[in-house]
Structures are given as structure tokens and as C-alpha cells.
Amino acid sequence: MKVSVLGSGGWGTALAMLANDCSAETVLWGKFEDEIAFINQTRTTPLLKEVKIPNEILATTDKSQIKGSDIIIIATPSFAVEENAKMLRDEDLADGAVIVSVAKGFEKTTLRRFSQVIAEALPNNKIVVLSGPSHAEEVARKMTTCVVVASDDESAALTVQNALMNENFRIYTNLDVIGVETGAALKNVIAMAAGICDGLGLGDNSIAALITRGISEIGSLGVKMGANVKTFAGLSGLGDLIVTCTSRHSRNRRFGQLLGTGLSVDEALKKVGMTVESYYATESAKKLADKYGVEMPIVNECYNIIYNNGDINDAPVRLMSRSGRNE
Numbered sequence: 001m002k003v004s005v006l007g008s009g010g011w012g013t014a015l016a017m018l019a020n021d022c023s024a025e026t027v028l029w030g031k032f033e034d035e036i037a038f039i040n041q042t043r044t045t046p047l048l049k050e051v052k053i054p055n056e057i058l059a060t061t062d063k064s065q066i067k068g069s070d071i072i073i074i075a076t077p078s079f080a081v082e083e084n085a086k087m088l089r090d091e092d093l094a095d096g097a098v099i100v101s102v103a104k105g106f107e108k109t110t111l112r113r114f115s116q117v118i119a120e121a122l123p124n125n126k127i128v129v130l131s132g133p134s135h136a137e138e139v140a141r142k143m144t145t146c147v148v149v150a151s152d153d154e155s156a157a158l159t160v161q162n163a164l165m166n167e168n169f170r171i172y173t174n175l176d177v178i179g180v181e182t183g184a185a186l187k188n189v190i191a192m193a194a195g196i197c198d199g200l201g202l203g204d205n206s207i208a209a210l211i212t213r214g215i216s217e218i219g220s221l222g223v224k225m226g227a228n229v230k231t232f233a234g235l236s237g238l239g240d241l242i243v244t245c246t247s248r249h250s251r252n253r254r255f256g257q258l259l260g261t262g263l264s265v266d267e268a269l270k271k272v273g274m275t276v277e278s279y280y281a282t283e284s285a286k287k288l289a290d291k292y293g294v295e296m297p298i299v300n301e302c303y304n305i306i307y308n309n310g311d312i313n314d315a316p317v318r319l320m321s322r323s324g325r326n327e
């Protein structure tokens with residue numbers, strides 16, 4: 001089994017280490033010479049502190065090394081997924097490979113899910129989405145993790161399950177690609193809101209309320225988009241939402257926390273210093289809520305803070321003074 005990972009950031013590197021642990025011949029392809037040179041010189045990455053990258057993993061910028069892979073994981077930030085899927089097609093590198101998408105978000109201008117973006121670039125390949133509560137920092141340290149792989153094609157999901165599951169990393173299969181992807185994309189917005197509550201000092205009750213009302217919002221939109229409501233109670237829905245809203249590893253939560261303590265959007269993005277998918281996902285979520293006519297009060301408040309320079313202190317007040325509802 002040969003597995004190639006595109007994107008040498010935290011998640012790409014952790015997934016390459018998992019593939020290597022599962023005895024696959026593993027290629028970690030990165031676009032940037034300096035990043036790959038650093039990995040090769042030190043067998044570490046600043047994105048995964050105190051983690052040693054095994055020598056068996058081939059870290060390279062040479063695209064030709066990807067050829068012949070059984071599985072290709074696209075683990076770049078969401079803005080670079082289309083570019084990299086097209087690179088695989090244009091360089092004729094993906095022949096017969098199952099393509100795994102791990103980006104969490106929607107394509108910014110067209111609001112497509114990333115499995116759709118990849119399928120359009122690579123129409124002859126089977127596409128699988130991998131998602132769930134899986135911080136790279138913990139997966140790289142072989143800490144207990146459960147995720148889901150979703151595909152319209154069950155055999156493709158089983159291929160990934162068989163290739164990447166081990167005693168530390170348990171994989172469930174699911175046929176609801178829309179549900180898995182919408183849960184993954186939207187949870188980052190709620191996590192940012194949880195960070196804001198934390199930054200404002202609103203307490204644990206507010207975080208629990210955000211998680212549960214957040215999954216309700218996510219589910220309402222997801223079902224309108226064609227998802228199965230049950231998926232939102234699973235690993236890629238509630239599971240990922242809980243970890244992102246509560247974990248110190250979550251950069252989306254951290255982004256919100258920094259906003260809550262008074263930093264501007266630009267200052268908070270700069271301070272986090274890594275990909276903050278919630279920044280993009282908030283705009284997409286707002287557009288999708290409008291498009292499908294779904295009421296998403298938490299998303300609306302996040303959008304107002306990030307894109308309309310809204311006063312952060314007004315958001316919880318507005319959410320709490322909405323008219324009474326049934327749960």
C-alpha cells in the first residue's frame with residue numbers, strides 16, 4: 001500500500017506518520033522547499049512540537065514521487081485544495097488512487113463542499129472524506145482517536161478504513177458525505193463563538209449552550225443541504241464540535257478567545273499564526289444560511305463580529321434576548 005499526503009502542515013504530517021505506522025510506503029509532499037528542507041534536516045516540524053518524524057517517510061517537493069499511490073490525502077488548507085487536485089490531474093499523478101479530503105470548510109466563492117471540488121478536478125477517482133475529533137498534535141503522539149470516513153462509494157471508504165486504522169486510530173465508515181462535510185465545516189464557526197465566550201469570561205454554561213444550540217443550527221442547515229440528521233450526533237458532528245469548542249489545541253477556539261479579550265480580527269489571525277478555517281467558514285456559513293433560508297443566530301453574530309466590525313459584547317446580549325422558543 002502506498003499513501004501520499006499533499007500538504008506538509010500539522011495535519012498532513014500527522015496523517016503521514018499514521019500511514020507509516022500502518023506500514024504503508026508513505027510520501028509527504030510539500031509545496032514549499034524551505035518547509036520540506038526543514039523536515040528533512042531535523043525530522044521535526046514547528047507545527048507539531050516535540051514530535052519526531054520517522055525517517056521512513058519520504059518528505060519531498062518532487063511531485064513525481066506521488067505517482068503510483070493507492071491513496072492520496074489532500075491535507076492542504078481549504079484555499080489550496082482545488083489547486084492541488086488540479087495539479088494531480090494535470091501532472092497525471094492520481095491514476096486509480098482513492099483521494100481523501102480532510103479540509104474543513106466550503107470553497108469560498110462557489111460554496112461547494114471539498115469532495116465536490118475534488119470530484120470536479122478528478123472525475124475518474126473515488127473520493128473519501130475523513131473527519132472527526134482529531135487534533136494533529138494528538139494523532140502525531142499516537143493518542144486515542146476515532147474518526148469517520150465518508151464516501152458515496154462504500155468500497156472506497158473501506159479501502160481507507162483498512163489502510164489507516166490501528167490500535168490508536170479507529171475509523172468508522174459512513175455513506176453520508178454531505179452530513180460529514182457540513183458538520184466539519186460549520187463546527188469551526190461554533191468553536192470560534194465558544195472562544196469568544198471564554199474570552200469574554202462568560203463561563204462553562206455558555207460553552208455548553210453553544211455546543212448544543214450550535215449542533216442544532218448545523219443540523220438544520222445540513223438537512224436542508226441533503227444530509228441525514230443522524231450524522232450530526234456522530235464523530236464528525238457532535239464529536240468534532242465538542243473537541244473544537246473545549247480543547248486548548250483548537251486554533252479556531254483560540255482565534256475567538258483572542259477576539260473576546262479585545263484583539264481585532266487581523267491581530268487575532270496574526271497571533272494564531274496558522275490556518276484559521278473559521279475565518280473563511282463564517283462567511284460561507286452565512287451565505288449558505290441565506291441561500292437555504294435557515295435561521296442561524298450564532299452564525300449571524302459571528303459574521304457580524306468578523307465581517308461587519310460588530311461590537312463583540314453585543315453578540316451574547318442579542319442571542320440571549322431572542323424571543324422564547326421550543327427546543
Ligand SMILES: NC(=O)c1ccc[n+]([C@@H]2O[C@H](COP(=O)([O-])OP(=O)(O)OC[C@H]3O[C@@H](n4cnc5c(N)ncnc54)[C@H](O)[C@@H]3O)[C@@H](O)[C@H]2O)c1
Nearest residue numbers: 008009010011012031076077078080103104135136274275
Ligand atoms: N490540524 C488539525 O488537527 C486538523 C485536523 C483535521 C483537519 N484539518 C484540516 O486540514 C487542513 C490543513 O490543516 P493544517 O492544520 O495541517 O494546517 P497548517 O496551518 O498546519 O499547515 C498548512 C500547510 O499547508 C501547506 N500549504 C499552504 N498553501 C499550500 C498550497 N498552495 N499548496 C500546497 N500546500 C500548501 C503548507 O505546507 C502549510 O504548512 C485544513 O483544511 C484543516 O481544516 C486539520
